[in-house]
Amino acid sequence: MSPNEAKDKIQALTAELRQHTYNYYVLAMPTISDYDFDKKLEQLSALEKQFPEFADPESPTQVVGGDITKEFVTVKHRWPMLSLGNTYNEQELIDFDQRVRKAIGDNFEYVCELKFDGLSMSLTYENGKLARAVTRGDGTQGDDVTVNVRTIHSIPKKLAAGNYPDLFEIRGEVFMHLKAFERLNKERIDNGEVPYANPRNFASGTIKLQDSAEVARRPLDCFLYGLYTEKTLFKTHWESLEAVKNWGFHVNDHSRLCSNINSVLEFIDYWDKERFDLSYDIDGIVIKVNNYSQQQELGFTAKSPRWAISYKFKAERVETELLQVTYQVGRTGAVTPVANLKPVLLAGTTVKRATLHNADEITERLKLHEHDTVFVEKGGEIIPKIISVNLDKRKPDAKPIEYITHCPACGTPLLRTEGEAAWYCPNDEGCPPQIVGKMQHFIGRKAMNIDGLGDETIETLYRQEFIKHISDLYILHERADELKKLGRFGEKSINNMLDGIEKSKQMPFEKVLFGLGIRYVGETVAKKLVAHFKTIDNLMAATVEELIAAEEIGGRIAQSITEYFDDENHKQEIEKLKARGLQFVAEEKEVTFASDKLSGQSFIISGVFEKYSRDELKDLIEQNGGKILSSISAKLNYLVAGDNMGPAKLEKANKLNIPIISDEELLAMIS
Ligand code: IVH
Secondary structure: OOHHHHHHHHHHHHHHHHHHHHHHHOOOOOOOOHHHHHHHHHHHHHHHHHOHHHOOOOOOOOOOOOOOOOOOOEEEOOOOOOOOOEEOOHHHHHHHHHHHHHHHOOOOOEEEEEEEOOEEEEEEEEOOEEEEEEEOOOOOEEEEOHHHHOOOOOOOOEOOOOOOOOEEEEEEEEEOOHHHHHHHHHHHHHOOOOOOOOHHHHHHHHHOOOOHHHHHHOOOEEEEEEEEOOOOOOOEHHHHHHHHHHHOOOOOOOOEEEOOHHHHHHHHHHHHHHHHHOOOOEEEEEEEEOEHHHHHHHOEOOOOEOOEEEEEOOOEEEEEEEEEEEEEEOOOOEEEEEEEEEEEEEOOEEEEEEEOOOHHHHHHHOOOEOOOEEEEEEOOOOOOEEEEEOHHHOOOOOOEOOOOOEOOOOOOEOEOOOOOOOOEOOOOOOOHHHHHHHHHHHHOOOOOOOOOOOHHHHHHHHHOOOOOOHHHHOOHHHHHHHHHHHOOOOHHHHHHHHHHHHHHHHOOHHHHHHHOOOOOOOHHHHHHHHHHHOEHHHHHHOOHHHHHOOOOOOHHHHHHHHHHHHOHHHHHHHHHHHHOOOOOEOOOOOOOOOOOOOOOOEEEEEOEOOOOOHHHHHHHHHHOOOEEOOOOOOOOOEEEEOEOOOHHHHHHHHHOOOOEEOHHHHHHHHO
16 A cells, blocks of 8 residues: 555544444434444554555544543542453454463463443442442543433442442443333334434433433443452452442442463353343453452553453454335324344344345445345344445346335325435324324323224224224214124224223323324423423424423424424314314423412522422422522522533622522422
């Protein structure tokens, strides 16, 4: 390679890897596999060695990686959180073993641990209590996510009496079990939200949420694998694992002591096959020298310890033929392409279909052609993914796959909003899968939970022209005789169904709002909207700015809500539902604190609170005569601060000498 070519290549790889690092750490949405990332990093590292004059001092090969999100307070790590060197084959591991033996001789043991595929977390305990939980960030400083980590049941908030030091740090991996991932991701799809690609992204997206109540709803778990203390308490890593287990921490049971590299290789071999039976994802094995003084002797490189290494499993990959691309239309009108494949065995299951995500995946990234031979991988993801096309096997006359331009269900031309990846069928009033999907969503367990009515019945009632809109359900009783004549349902099931529909009129407003199926309005958002706006009339009249002022409502959600209520058909439907007796006003909560104790006082609420939502605290202030201001100024009397409050707000309040109080102090002012 000429120096000029090398310079260009180094620059291109540096930019590409930076983007991938950002996608991984900041967006928590990686677009390439870890394996491909590491290969590119190796390629860059080799080029930089050969042409050091072109290496960027901030090259991705020189930094641990990562970035720090804005919303959380940044905390410096007492001990830097380093990463591990990666190996992908036996030979690289044998080389590692030789380097270790050269440095410390033959008399040592390894601890082999599973490499959990989640996000690393550093927990600080002071006097037996969880004081702080911090993400890895860039390795030297990370985000203080204590409020969110407190919702993880397997992390002890307070330790039972024991022989642990007053201050220690313990590190581990936060992750989501596969079952929980599948369940919650399905909910996201049902709500018209973008699903997470894998449990790791779901876990890291969850830990960075501002709303701890939502974090608590998403079950996370954590395995601990590293103890850090001022004074060395144990001789070996193994002993420390045993001890922390006794102190109450969740330590994985599959770790093993290995006396030589051959038993390490056996351990790896075993888990390469058995990993698919675990209830969580692992992406490799971590190998650590057991004895702490030997670890010290080996020391560290700039980025990672010389006493440990990780072996990364290759994602299982198979080749198969693309039979056809088909398209599904969801209840929100979003069109999802699906690759139908010639059945092939992959990681223990027969794969017939793979996700294609969106049009760009077909026409830009993969440039799929009819009957292409494709490589399919099942890494952390549950649903297999097409990684690439085997171009050597493409027939010369194969035609490129063109993304459909019209809805496969109703023939309406598809639309795409600028900046969004998905195409939509805008015919929400006339497109059968959308109409049926919306009604099925409405009657579903999480929405109106209507007894005696299921998805298949909805489909039949639609096909027989009994229902087309949700509101038609509430006049179905007028057609009970026709229903009986249909011969599809017995009298008892018709009565059950009509009873269930009648009872659903008592379901609270938040369930009705969620049931309407407005894009991006999931269960939690519906609750927040009801708490803030109280009535459908207020909500329908709200501008984008007013919507954004509500807790947890961002621009995308606000836009979707105003668009929904701007539509005449939707307005008419709401009027019908109101007239037919559904709840469109928040249930009155008993006001226990009402007084005028806060009269003349103004407040701003900021941050996250363990016991109350911000809206609840606002209500409380207003019910007691206080006023809520929208920005910090000299007029403000109190700033009620929770966890993770923005540093700018804090600084401004301090500058203006405004008293900063906790939620408990606020309650004390009232009681
Ligand atoms: S030890 C100094 N043990 O892998 C090394 N890490 O690639 C400290 N990981 O940042 C890490 N399982 O997030 C260690 N059993 C395990 C692990 C593990 C997963 C993650 C961790 C770390 C990354 C390094």
